Amino acid sequence: MHNNDAAKAIRRDAESFSIRSILENQSSRFENHLNYMNPQMPKVLKTLGFDKTYIRAEGAYLWDQDENRYLDFLSGYGVFNLGRYHPVIVQAMRDMLDYKDASLVQFDCPHLLGELAKALVEKVPHLERVYFTSTGAETVETAIKFAKAHTKRDRILFFDHGFHGLTNGALSVNGNKEFREGFGKLLPDCNQIPFNDLNALEKELKKKDVAAFIFEPIQGKGVFIPSPGFLKAAEELCHKYGALTIADEVQSGMGRTGKFLACEHENVHPDIVLLSKSLSGGIVPTGAVLSRTEIFKSVFSRMDRCVVHSSSFGKNSFSAAMGLATLWVIDHENILERAAQAGESLMTKLNALKKKFELLGEIRGRGCMIGIEFQSPKSLQLKMGWSLLHTLSKDLFPQLITVPLMRDHRILTQTSGHHQDIVKILPPLIIEEEDIQYFVSSFEKVLEGAHKFPGGIWDLGKSLAKTALGDSKS
Ligand SMILES: Cc1ncc(COP(=O)(O)O)c(C=O)c1O
Numbered sequence: 001m002h003n004n005d006a007a008k009a010i011r012r013d014a015e016s017f018s019i020r021s022i023l024e025n026q027s028s029r030f031e032n033h034l035n036y037m038n039p040q041m042p043k044v045l046k047t048l049g050f051d052k053t054y055i056r057a058e059g060a061y062l063w064d065q066d067e068n069r070y071l072d073f074l075s076g077y078g079v080f081n082l083g084r085y086h087p088v089i090v091q092a093m094r095d096m097l098d099y100k101d102a103s104l105v106q107f108d109c110p111h112l113l114g115e116l117a118k119a120l121v122e123k124v125p126h127l128e129r130v131y132f133t134s135t136g137a138e139t140v141e142t143a144i145k146f147a148k149a150h151t152k153r154d155r156i157l158f159f160d161h162g163f164h165g166l167t168n169g170a171l172s173v174n175g176n177k178e179f180r181e182g183f184g185k186l187l188p189d190c191n192q193i194p195f196n197d198l199n200a201l202e203k204e205l206k207k208k209d210v211a212a213f214i215f216e217p218i219q220g221k222g223v224f225i226p227s228p229g230f231l232k233a234a235e236e237l238c239h240k241y242g243a244l245t246i247a248d249e250v251q252s253g254m255g256r257t258g259k260f261l262a263c264e265h266e267n268v269h270p271d272i273v274l275l276s277k278s279l280s281g282g283i284v285p286t287g288a289v290l291s292r293t294e295i296f297k298s299v300f301s302r303m304d305r306c307v308v309h310s311s312s313f314g315k316n317s318f319s320a321a322m323g324l325a326t327l328w329v330i331d332h333e334n335i336l337e338r339a340a341q342a343g344e345s346l347m348t349k350l351n352a353l354k355k356k357f358e359l360l361g362e363i364r365g366r367g368c369m370i371g372i373e374f375q376s377p378k379s380l381q382l383k384m385g386w387s388l389l390h391t392l393s394k395d396l397f398p399q400l401i402t403v404p405l406m407r408d409h410r411i412l413t414q415t416s417g418h419h420q421d422i423v424k425i426l427p428p429l430i431i432e433e434e435d436i437q438y439f440v441s442s443f444e445k446v447l448e449g450a451h452k453f454p455g456g457i458w459d460l461g462k463s464l465a466k467t468a469l470g471d472s473k474s
Contacts (some may be wrong), residue, residue, distance in 0.1 A: 004347045022415035026053050026065070027401075038361040047467050048399065050406050059083040059434055060428045062412070071435055073425045074412040078251045078369075080182070081278035081339075082329055083428040089260045089281035092325035096318055102287075104266035104318035112320035117329050120288060123260050126269040129296045132320070133287035134313045136250035136276035137165025143246045144169050144187075145309060147212035151244060154189040157213040159203055160325040161195060162418065163221045164214060164248050173214055176221060177417040191290040195219075196227050201234055205241035212272070213238050214246040219264035221417035223364055223371025223424055244271040244295070250287070251369070254278045255330055255429055258340030258367030265366060271295065279319075281326045286319035339429040342436060343367040344426070349440040357447045358382070361421075367430050374398070396421040399464060400457040401446055409442035 030042040030051060045051040052070070056063040062070040075081065082089065102380050103110065117130035131146075133139050144156055158164070158173035165171070166179060172187035174180055193200045204210060213234060218225050226234075238245050247270035250471060252262035262313055263270060272295065276287035299309055329335060343366065349373060351362045355392075359382070361375035374397060377383050398415035401423050405411045416424035429434070449456040 026055070029053055037277045043471075047464065048403055050412075057084040059085070060431055061196075068137040068410060069351075070350055070406075070410040070412060071306065071438060072412050073439060074414050075278075075426045075428050076415075076462070077155055077277070078256060078426050080275045081256060081280055081429045082326065082335070083430045084282065086325075086329060086430075087284060088329050089322055089325045091285060095319070096321045101317050101321075104124050104313070104315065106312075106315070108315075108317055110317050110320065112317045112324065113315055114159040116288075116320040116323045116327075119273070119324060120290060123327070124273055124290050127273060128292040128293045128438045129291055131289040131296075131309070132314045133276070133289065133311060134285045134319075135165070135287055136248075136274070137167040137170040138311065138314075139225070139250065139274040139276055139287040139289050140164045140173070140246075140248065141167060142309065143212070143214065143274055143291075144173070146272065146291060146295055146299050147244045147246060148425055150295045151211040151242065153209050153211040153243070154205075155207075155210045156187075156190045157193055157201065157210055157243075158190065159195050159215055159219070160192055161219055161221050161224065162192075162214070162248075163214060163219070164216075165250075176418060195224060196230055198230065198233055198237070202237050204243075205237055205243055207437060208240065208241055210238075210243040212244040212246050214248060216248045216252060216275075217266065217268075218252045218257060218366060218369055219425075220369075222373075222422050223369060223416060223422050225364060225366065226266075228266075231268045234347075235268045235270070246272040246274065248269060248274045250276040251426075252366075254326070254368050256367055256426070257340050257365075258336055258343055260330070260336065262366060262369075277447045279326060282327075284316070284319040284322050285313070286323060288323075289413035333430075335429050339367040342427065342429065342431045342433075343370065345433060345436050346370055346427075346440070349377045349436065350443070353444055353447065355438075356444075357451060359450055360447065368425075368427050368431070370425045371416055372401075372423045372425070374401070374423075381453045382451065385458045389458070389465070390462070393468060396461055396465055396468075397421045398423045400450065400461050401443075403460060403464075404446045404449060404457060405442060409438075411439060413443055 034043045053065045054062045055065050060072050062072055113132060117355055121128060121131050131142055133142055148154060156173055160175045162175035164173050169187055171180055172190040175192050190202060233247050246337060247263050249261050273290040279288060280286035300468060347363060356358045358377045359374050361373040363372050365371055376386050398421055402413045402415055405413050414424050416422040
Protein backbone atom coordinates (compact mmCIF):
# COMPACT_ATOMS: atom_id res chain seq x y z
CA MET A 1 0.00 0.00 0.00
CA HIS A 2 1.21 3.53 -0.81
CA ASN A 3 1.66 5.91 2.11
CA ASN A 4 -1.39 7.87 0.99
CA ASP A 5 -3.58 4.79 0.83
CA ALA A 6 -2.37 3.72 4.27
CA ALA A 7 -3.24 7.13 5.72
CA LYS A 8 -6.71 6.97 4.14
CA ALA A 9 -7.27 3.48 5.56
CA ILE A 10 -6.32 4.66 9.05
CA ARG A 11 -8.71 7.62 8.71
CA ARG A 12 -11.51 5.30 7.59
CA ASP A 13 -10.81 3.07 10.58
CA ALA A 14 -10.88 6.02 12.97
CA GLU A 15 -14.20 7.16 11.50
CA SER A 16 -15.69 3.79 12.34
CA PHE A 17 -14.97 4.41 16.03
CA SER A 18 -17.88 6.17 17.66
CA ILE A 19 -18.28 6.90 21.35
CA ARG A 20 -21.85 7.89 20.57
CA SER A 21 -22.67 4.38 19.39
CA ILE A 22 -21.05 2.88 22.52
CA LEU A 23 -23.12 5.27 24.67
CA GLU A 24 -26.26 4.39 22.80
CA ASN A 25 -26.00 0.70 23.66
CA GLN A 26 -25.69 0.31 27.41
CA SER A 27 -26.89 -3.27 27.73
CA SER A 28 -23.55 -4.31 29.28
CA ARG A 29 -23.45 -1.40 31.79
CA PHE A 30 -23.75 -3.44 35.00
CA GLU A 31 -22.31 -6.68 33.67
CA ASN A 32 -18.95 -5.07 32.84
CA HIS A 33 -18.70 -3.62 36.33
CA LEU A 34 -19.56 -6.99 37.80
CA ASN A 35 -16.96 -8.75 35.67
CA TYR A 36 -14.12 -6.23 35.40
CA MET A 37 -14.45 -3.67 38.18
CA ASN A 38 -15.53 -3.47 41.83
CA PRO A 39 -18.26 -6.15 41.77
CA GLN A 40 -19.89 -4.91 44.99
CA MET A 41 -21.08 -1.68 43.38
CA PRO A 42 -23.61 -3.16 40.94
CA LYS A 43 -24.81 -5.50 43.71
CA VAL A 44 -25.43 -2.61 46.12
CA LEU A 45 -27.13 -0.52 43.43
CA LYS A 46 -29.43 -3.39 42.54
CA THR A 47 -30.34 -4.07 46.18
CA LEU A 48 -31.25 -0.43 46.75
CA GLY A 49 -32.98 0.08 43.41
CA PHE A 50 -30.40 2.62 42.23
CA ASP A 51 -29.40 0.50 39.22
CA LYS A 52 -30.75 2.87 36.59
CA THR A 53 -29.50 3.20 33.07
CA TYR A 54 -29.03 6.93 32.73
CA ILE A 55 -28.70 8.10 29.18
CA ARG A 56 -28.58 11.87 29.55
CA ALA A 57 -28.02 14.63 32.09
CA GLU A 58 -28.46 18.37 32.21
CA GLY A 59 -28.67 20.96 34.99
CA ALA A 60 -30.23 19.35 38.06
CA TYR A 61 -31.67 16.37 36.17
CA LEU A 62 -30.82 12.93 34.83
CA TRP A 63 -32.88 10.87 32.39
CA ASP A 64 -33.09 7.11 32.06
CA GLN A 65 -33.65 5.01 28.94
CA ASP A 66 -37.43 5.32 29.33
CA GLU A 67 -37.14 9.12 29.45
CA ASN A 68 -37.99 9.22 33.15
CA ARG A 69 -36.54 12.35 34.73
CA TYR A 70 -34.62 12.22 38.04
CA LEU A 71 -33.93 15.16 40.33
CA ASP A 72 -30.32 15.09 41.46
CA PHE A 73 -29.89 16.13 45.10
CA LEU A 74 -26.52 14.38 45.24
CA SER A 75 -24.67 16.48 42.62
CA GLY A 76 -22.02 13.80 42.11
CA TYR A 77 -21.02 14.16 45.82
CA GLY A 78 -20.76 17.90 45.33
CA VAL A 79 -18.91 17.93 42.04
CA PHE A 80 -21.74 19.60 40.10
CA ASN A 81 -22.32 22.82 42.00
CA LEU A 82 -23.39 24.43 38.72
CA GLY A 83 -25.46 21.45 37.62
CA ARG A 84 -24.45 19.33 34.66
CA TYR A 85 -23.35 20.79 31.34
CA HIS A 86 -23.66 24.43 32.21
CA PRO A 87 -23.49 26.18 28.81
CA VAL A 88 -20.52 28.38 29.79
CA ILE A 89 -18.53 25.35 30.95
CA VAL A 90 -19.46 23.41 27.81
CA GLN A 91 -18.42 26.30 25.56
CA ALA A 92 -15.08 26.59 27.38
CA MET A 93 -14.48 22.87 26.78
CA ARG A 94 -15.41 23.18 23.10
CA ASP A 95 -13.10 26.18 22.75
CA MET A 96 -10.25 24.23 24.32
CA LEU A 97 -10.67 21.34 21.90
CA ASP A 98 -10.93 23.67 18.89
CA TYR A 99 -8.01 25.84 20.01
CA LYS A 100 -5.69 22.84 20.40
CA ASP A 101 -3.94 24.39 23.38
CA ALA A 102 -0.49 22.96 24.09
CA SER A 103 -1.52 21.44 27.41
CA LEU A 104 0.80 19.39 29.63
CA VAL A 105 4.08 20.35 28.02
CA GLN A 106 5.21 19.86 31.64
CA PHE A 107 8.47 21.76 31.42
CA ASP A 108 6.45 24.91 30.96
CA CYS A 109 4.39 27.61 32.67
CA PRO A 110 0.89 27.10 31.19
CA HIS A 111 -0.98 30.37 30.70
CA LEU A 112 -4.42 29.22 31.88
CA LEU A 113 -3.02 27.79 35.12
CA GLY A 114 -1.49 31.16 35.99
CA GLU A 115 -4.74 32.94 35.18
CA LEU A 116 -6.72 30.55 37.39
CA ALA A 117 -4.20 30.87 40.25
CA LYS A 118 -4.52 34.67 40.08
CA ALA A 119 -8.33 34.45 40.02
CA LEU A 120 -8.40 32.07 43.00
CA VAL A 121 -6.08 34.25 45.04
CA GLU A 122 -8.42 37.19 44.33
CA LYS A 123 -11.25 35.12 45.78
CA VAL A 124 -9.20 34.15 48.86
CA PRO A 125 -7.19 37.32 49.39
CA HIS A 126 -5.36 36.28 52.56
CA LEU A 127 -3.53 33.60 50.56
CA GLU A 128 -0.98 34.19 47.84
CA ARG A 129 -0.11 31.04 45.93
CA VAL A 130 -1.74 28.00 44.35
CA TYR A 131 -0.58 24.45 43.65
CA PHE A 132 -2.86 22.49 41.32
CA THR A 133 -3.73 18.79 41.67
CA SER A 134 -6.13 16.34 40.06
CA THR A 135 -8.24 15.22 43.04
CA GLY A 136 -9.37 16.23 46.50
CA ALA A 137 -7.27 13.56 48.19
CA GLU A 138 -4.22 14.81 46.30
CA THR A 139 -4.77 18.30 47.73
CA VAL A 140 -4.75 16.71 51.19
CA GLU A 141 -1.54 14.77 50.46
CA THR A 142 0.02 18.00 49.23
CA ALA A 143 -1.09 20.00 52.27
CA ILE A 144 0.33 17.39 54.65
CA LYS A 145 3.70 17.52 52.86
CA PHE A 146 3.73 21.33 52.70
CA ALA A 147 2.87 21.64 56.40
CA LYS A 148 5.63 19.22 57.35
CA ALA A 149 8.16 20.97 55.12
CA HIS A 150 7.30 24.38 56.52
CA THR A 151 7.10 23.60 60.22
CA LYS A 152 9.78 20.87 60.24
CA ARG A 153 7.33 18.93 62.42
CA ASP A 154 5.57 15.63 61.72
CA ARG A 155 2.31 15.44 63.62
CA ILE A 156 -1.08 16.12 62.01
CA LEU A 157 -4.26 16.52 64.06
CA PHE A 158 -7.68 15.80 62.67
CA PHE A 159 -11.28 15.61 63.85
CA ASP A 160 -13.35 12.64 64.83
CA HIS A 161 -15.59 11.87 61.79
CA GLY A 162 -13.40 14.01 59.55
CA PHE A 163 -13.23 12.93 55.92
CA HIS A 164 -10.40 14.01 53.66
CA GLY A 165 -10.26 11.33 50.98
CA LEU A 166 -9.05 7.76 50.79
CA THR A 167 -5.44 7.75 49.60
CA ASN A 168 -2.88 6.59 52.16
CA GLY A 169 -2.02 9.99 53.70
CA ALA A 170 -5.58 11.28 53.51
CA LEU A 171 -6.84 8.05 55.07
CA SER A 172 -4.38 8.53 57.94
CA VAL A 173 -6.29 11.70 58.89
CA ASN A 174 -9.72 10.13 58.40
CA GLY A 175 -11.83 10.16 61.54
CA ASN A 176 -14.01 7.18 60.54
CA LYS A 177 -12.57 3.82 61.52
CA GLU A 178 -14.83 2.07 59.00
CA PHE A 179 -12.74 3.58 56.21
CA ARG A 180 -9.39 2.98 57.88
CA GLU A 181 -9.95 -0.66 58.83
CA GLY A 182 -8.35 -3.36 56.71
CA PHE A 183 -5.56 -1.33 55.13
CA GLY A 184 -2.73 -2.05 57.51
CA LYS A 185 -0.61 0.60 59.19
CA LEU A 186 -1.24 4.10 57.92
CA LEU A 187 0.95 7.19 58.41
CA PRO A 188 2.39 7.49 61.92
CA ASP A 189 2.02 10.78 63.83
CA CYS A 190 -1.60 11.43 62.92
CA ASN A 191 -3.88 11.95 65.91
CA GLN A 192 -7.61 12.25 66.15
CA ILE A 193 -9.21 14.80 68.46
CA PRO A 194 -12.85 14.82 69.54
CA PHE A 195 -15.09 17.14 67.55
CA ASN A 196 -15.42 20.62 69.05
CA ASP A 197 -12.99 19.86 71.89
CA LEU A 198 -10.67 22.85 72.30
CA ASN A 199 -9.03 21.44 75.43
CA ALA A 200 -8.06 18.24 73.64
CA LEU A 201 -6.70 20.28 70.74
CA GLU A 202 -4.62 22.48 73.03
CA LYS A 203 -3.30 19.47 74.95
CA GLU A 204 -1.85 18.09 71.71
CA LEU A 205 -0.65 21.46 70.39
CA LYS A 206 1.22 22.15 73.64
CA LYS A 207 3.65 19.36 72.78
CA LYS A 208 4.90 21.69 70.04
CA ASP A 209 5.41 18.93 67.53
CA VAL A 210 2.22 19.46 65.54
CA ALA A 211 2.69 20.51 61.92
CA ALA A 212 -0.98 21.14 61.22
CA PHE A 213 -4.58 20.74 62.25
CA ILE A 214 -6.74 19.70 59.29
CA PHE A 215 -10.51 20.24 59.43
CA GLU A 216 -13.60 20.60 57.30
CA PRO A 217 -15.43 23.84 58.16
CA ILE A 218 -18.58 21.71 57.79
CA GLN A 219 -18.09 17.98 58.08
CA GLY A 220 -19.30 16.08 55.04
CA LYS A 221 -20.04 12.96 57.05
CA GLY A 222 -23.17 13.91 58.95
CA VAL A 223 -23.03 17.63 58.11
CA PHE A 224 -21.71 18.63 61.51
CA ILE A 225 -20.77 22.29 61.99
CA PRO A 226 -18.17 23.21 64.61
CA SER A 227 -19.79 25.28 67.35
CA PRO A 228 -19.69 29.07 66.81
CA GLY A 229 -16.25 30.47 67.58
CA PHE A 230 -14.57 27.06 67.75
CA LEU A 231 -12.62 27.44 64.50
CA LYS A 232 -11.47 30.96 65.41
CA ALA A 233 -10.25 29.76 68.82
CA ALA A 234 -8.62 26.70 67.19
CA GLU A 235 -6.83 28.95 64.71
CA GLU A 236 -5.47 31.11 67.51
CA LEU A 237 -4.29 28.06 69.45
CA CYS A 238 -2.58 26.55 66.41
CA HIS A 239 -0.69 29.75 65.75
CA LYS A 240 0.20 30.17 69.43
CA TYR A 241 1.92 26.77 69.37
CA GLY A 242 3.46 27.06 65.89
CA ALA A 243 1.10 24.75 63.97
CA LEU A 244 -0.62 25.49 60.67
CA THR A 245 -4.33 25.27 59.94
CA ILE A 246 -5.54 23.40 56.87
CA ALA A 247 -9.16 24.00 55.84
CA ASP A 248 -10.43 21.18 53.67
CA GLU A 249 -13.01 22.99 51.55
CA VAL A 250 -13.07 20.26 48.90
CA GLN A 251 -16.81 19.85 49.45
CA SER A 252 -17.82 22.99 51.33
CA GLY A 253 -15.96 25.46 49.09
CA MET A 254 -16.77 27.01 45.71
CA GLY A 255 -20.02 28.55 46.99
CA ARG A 256 -21.73 25.43 48.31
CA THR A 257 -22.58 27.04 51.64
CA GLY A 258 -23.57 30.43 50.23
CA LYS A 259 -20.09 31.92 50.57
CA PHE A 260 -17.07 31.17 48.39
CA LEU A 261 -15.44 29.40 51.35
CA ALA A 262 -17.37 27.95 54.27
CA CYS A 263 -14.58 29.34 56.50
CA GLU A 264 -15.89 32.83 55.76
CA HIS A 265 -18.93 32.11 57.96
CA GLU A 266 -16.52 31.81 60.91
CA ASN A 267 -14.14 34.59 59.91
CA VAL A 268 -11.10 32.30 59.95
CA HIS A 269 -8.11 32.61 57.65
CA PRO A 270 -6.49 29.18 57.32
CA ASP A 271 -2.84 28.88 56.34
CA ILE A 272 -3.79 26.34 53.68
CA VAL A 273 -7.13 26.03 51.87
CA LEU A 274 -8.04 22.99 49.76
CA LEU A 275 -10.44 23.11 46.82
CA SER A 276 -11.43 20.44 44.33
CA LYS A 277 -14.72 18.83 43.18
CA SER A 278 -16.72 21.60 41.53
CA LEU A 279 -13.69 23.81 40.82
CA SER A 280 -13.77 22.48 37.26
CA GLY A 281 -17.55 22.45 36.86
CA GLY A 282 -17.40 18.70 37.34
CA ILE A 283 -16.11 17.92 33.86
CA VAL A 284 -12.35 17.54 34.42
CA PRO A 285 -10.67 16.22 37.60
CA THR A 286 -9.01 19.04 39.47
CA GLY A 287 -7.84 20.38 42.81
CA ALA A 288 -6.10 23.45 44.22
CA VAL A 289 -3.98 24.01 47.30
CA LEU A 290 -3.98 27.68 48.26
CA SER A 291 -1.38 28.92 50.68
CA ARG A 292 1.10 31.61 51.64
CA THR A 293 4.34 32.47 49.85
CA GLU A 294 6.51 31.53 52.82
CA ILE A 295 4.98 28.04 52.91
CA PHE A 296 5.61 27.60 49.18
CA LYS A 297 9.19 28.79 49.74
CA SER A 298 9.72 26.03 52.28
CA VAL A 299 8.85 23.43 49.63
CA PHE A 300 10.15 24.95 46.42
CA SER A 301 13.16 26.35 48.21
CA ARG A 302 15.83 26.20 45.50
CA MET A 303 15.99 25.81 41.73
CA ASP A 304 17.00 22.16 42.08
CA ARG A 305 13.80 21.59 44.12
CA CYS A 306 11.61 23.09 41.37
CA VAL A 307 9.74 19.81 40.78
CA VAL A 308 10.17 18.31 44.24
CA HIS A 309 6.40 18.11 44.43
CA SER A 310 4.42 17.67 41.22
CA SER A 311 2.11 15.32 39.36
CA SER A 312 1.55 14.54 35.69
CA PHE A 313 -1.97 15.92 35.38
CA GLY A 314 -1.76 18.72 37.93
CA LYS A 315 -0.80 21.36 35.41
CA ASN A 316 -3.44 20.46 32.89
CA SER A 317 -4.90 23.39 30.99
CA PHE A 318 -8.28 21.74 30.51
CA SER A 319 -9.08 21.79 34.22
CA ALA A 320 -7.79 25.37 34.44
CA ALA A 321 -10.07 26.39 31.57
CA MET A 322 -13.02 24.77 33.32
CA GLY A 323 -11.96 26.47 36.58
CA LEU A 324 -11.93 29.91 34.94
CA ALA A 325 -15.34 29.24 33.40
CA THR A 326 -16.68 28.08 36.80
CA LEU A 327 -15.47 31.22 38.57
CA TRP A 328 -17.02 33.34 35.81
CA VAL A 329 -20.39 31.65 36.29
CA ILE A 330 -20.17 32.02 40.08
CA ASP A 331 -19.68 35.77 39.65
CA HIS A 332 -22.04 36.44 36.76
CA GLU A 333 -24.96 34.28 37.84
CA ASN A 334 -25.01 35.26 41.52
CA ILE A 335 -24.31 31.68 42.52
CA LEU A 336 -23.40 32.50 46.12
CA GLU A 337 -26.67 34.36 46.76
CA ARG A 338 -28.64 31.66 44.97
CA ALA A 339 -27.03 28.91 47.07
CA ALA A 340 -27.79 30.82 50.26
CA GLN A 341 -31.42 31.45 49.25
CA ALA A 342 -32.04 27.88 48.06
CA GLY A 343 -30.56 26.58 51.31
CA GLU A 344 -32.73 28.86 53.39
CA SER A 345 -35.85 27.83 51.51
CA LEU A 346 -34.99 24.14 52.00
CA MET A 347 -34.19 24.52 55.69
CA THR A 348 -37.37 26.49 56.40
CA LYS A 349 -39.59 24.00 54.61
CA LEU A 350 -37.87 20.98 56.16
CA ASN A 351 -37.98 22.46 59.64
CA ALA A 352 -41.71 23.07 59.21
CA LEU A 353 -42.20 19.30 58.86
CA LYS A 354 -40.80 18.65 62.31
CA LYS A 355 -44.02 19.29 64.18
CA LYS A 356 -45.79 16.69 62.04
CA PHE A 357 -43.17 13.92 62.14
CA GLU A 358 -41.68 12.64 65.36
CA LEU A 359 -38.91 10.75 63.56
CA LEU A 360 -37.50 14.01 62.23
CA GLY A 361 -34.67 15.37 64.36
CA GLU A 362 -32.21 18.18 63.80
CA ILE A 363 -31.92 19.72 60.35
CA ARG A 364 -28.63 21.50 59.97
CA GLY A 365 -26.36 22.91 57.35
CA ARG A 366 -25.36 25.99 55.48
CA GLY A 367 -26.47 26.95 52.00
CA CYS A 368 -26.95 23.83 49.91
CA MET A 369 -25.11 21.43 52.24
CA ILE A 370 -27.81 20.03 54.50
CA GLY A 371 -28.03 17.09 56.88
CA ILE A 372 -31.42 15.74 57.94
CA GLU A 373 -31.10 13.77 61.15
CA PHE A 374 -33.66 11.24 62.33
CA GLN A 375 -34.33 10.41 65.97
CA SER A 376 -35.77 7.66 68.07
CA PRO A 377 -39.58 8.17 68.16
CA LYS A 378 -41.64 8.39 71.33
CA SER A 379 -44.82 6.53 70.30
CA LEU A 380 -44.79 2.88 71.25
CA GLN A 381 -45.43 1.28 67.85
CA LEU A 382 -42.84 3.33 66.00
CA LYS A 383 -40.32 2.90 68.80
CA MET A 384 -40.63 -0.84 68.33
CA GLY A 385 -39.86 -0.55 64.60
CA TRP A 386 -36.94 1.80 65.26
CA SER A 387 -35.38 -0.48 67.92
CA LEU A 388 -35.87 -3.60 65.84
CA LEU A 389 -34.25 -2.06 62.82
CA HIS A 390 -31.33 -0.62 64.78
CA THR A 391 -30.74 -4.03 66.37
CA LEU A 392 -30.46 -5.49 62.89
CA SER A 393 -28.16 -2.75 61.62
CA LYS A 394 -27.05 0.71 62.69
CA ASP A 395 -26.68 1.81 59.08
CA LEU A 396 -30.07 0.94 57.73
CA PHE A 397 -32.61 3.58 58.70
CA PRO A 398 -31.48 6.40 56.37
CA GLN A 399 -31.70 3.94 53.45
CA LEU A 400 -35.40 3.63 54.25
CA ILE A 401 -35.68 7.29 53.30
CA THR A 402 -33.29 7.45 50.32
CA VAL A 403 -34.68 4.28 48.71
CA PRO A 404 -38.34 5.41 48.51
CA LEU A 405 -37.22 8.91 47.51
CA MET A 406 -35.60 7.25 44.51
CA ARG A 407 -38.17 4.51 43.88
CA ASP A 408 -41.35 6.55 44.26
CA HIS A 409 -40.21 10.10 43.48
CA ARG A 410 -37.07 9.74 41.33
CA ILE A 411 -34.90 11.86 43.59
CA LEU A 412 -31.23 11.05 44.27
CA THR A 413 -30.04 11.60 47.84
CA GLN A 414 -27.49 9.86 50.02
CA THR A 415 -27.06 8.47 53.49
CA SER A 416 -24.37 10.28 55.38
CA GLY A 417 -21.67 8.27 57.06
CA HIS A 418 -21.56 5.07 59.05
CA HIS A 419 -23.78 4.47 62.08
CA GLN A 420 -25.63 7.74 61.61
CA ASP A 421 -29.35 8.27 61.10
CA ILE A 422 -28.72 11.08 58.68
CA VAL A 423 -29.71 11.78 55.09
CA LYS A 424 -27.60 14.34 53.31
CA ILE A 425 -28.71 16.57 50.49
CA LEU A 426 -26.36 18.39 48.15
CA PRO A 427 -28.53 19.95 45.45
CA PRO A 428 -26.80 21.87 42.70
CA LEU A 429 -26.56 25.56 43.61
CA ILE A 430 -28.62 26.48 40.57
CA ILE A 431 -31.64 24.64 41.93
CA GLU A 432 -35.00 26.35 41.32
CA GLU A 433 -37.79 26.85 43.86
CA GLU A 434 -40.07 24.49 41.93
CA ASP A 435 -37.57 21.62 42.45
CA ILE A 436 -37.18 22.51 46.11
CA GLN A 437 -40.94 22.26 46.52
CA TYR A 438 -41.01 18.94 44.70
CA PHE A 439 -38.27 17.61 46.94
CA VAL A 440 -39.98 18.71 50.15
CA SER A 441 -43.43 17.36 49.15
CA SER A 442 -41.84 14.03 48.11
CA PHE A 443 -39.88 13.90 51.35
CA GLU A 444 -43.10 14.56 53.27
CA LYS A 445 -44.79 11.60 51.54
CA VAL A 446 -41.86 9.35 52.40
CA LEU A 447 -42.07 10.50 56.02
CA GLU A 448 -45.77 9.69 56.08
CA GLY A 449 -44.85 6.13 55.07
CA ALA A 450 -42.16 6.04 57.75
CA HIS A 451 -44.66 6.93 60.45
CA LYS A 452 -46.77 3.86 59.79
CA PHE A 453 -45.59 0.74 61.59
CA PRO A 454 -45.80 -2.11 60.69
CA GLY A 455 -45.69 -2.02 56.91
CA GLY A 456 -44.39 0.61 54.52
CA ILE A 457 -40.72 1.40 54.73
CA TRP A 458 -40.27 -0.87 57.76
CA ASP A 459 -40.92 -3.94 55.59
CA LEU A 460 -38.33 -2.60 53.19
CA GLY A 461 -35.96 -2.36 56.17
CA LYS A 462 -36.47 -6.04 56.98
CA SER A 463 -35.78 -7.13 53.43
CA LEU A 464 -32.68 -4.90 53.13
CA ALA A 465 -31.38 -6.24 56.44
CA LYS A 466 -31.92 -9.81 55.26
CA THR A 467 -29.94 -9.15 52.08
CA ALA A 468 -27.16 -7.42 54.02
CA LEU A 469 -26.94 -10.17 56.63
CA GLY A 470 -26.96 -12.86 53.95
CA ASP A 471 -24.14 -11.07 52.14
CA SER A 472 -21.96 -10.67 55.27
CA LYS A 473 -22.40 -14.38 56.09
CA SER A 474 -21.45 -15.45 52.60
C1 LIG B 1 -13.92 17.20 52.47
C2 LIG B 1 -13.34 16.27 51.47
N1 LIG B 1 -12.00 16.19 51.34
C3 LIG B 1 -11.42 15.37 50.46
C4 LIG B 1 -12.18 14.56 49.64
C5 LIG B 1 -11.52 13.64 48.67
O1 LIG B 1 -11.70 14.08 47.37
P1 LIG B 1 -11.46 13.04 46.16
O2 LIG B 1 -12.58 12.07 46.23
O3 LIG B 1 -11.51 13.90 44.94
O4 LIG B 1 -10.15 12.43 46.37
C6 LIG B 1 -13.57 14.59 49.75
C7 LIG B 1 -14.40 13.71 48.92
O5 LIG B 1 -15.57 13.53 49.10
C8 LIG B 1 -14.17 15.47 50.68
O6 LIG B 1 -15.49 15.53 50.84
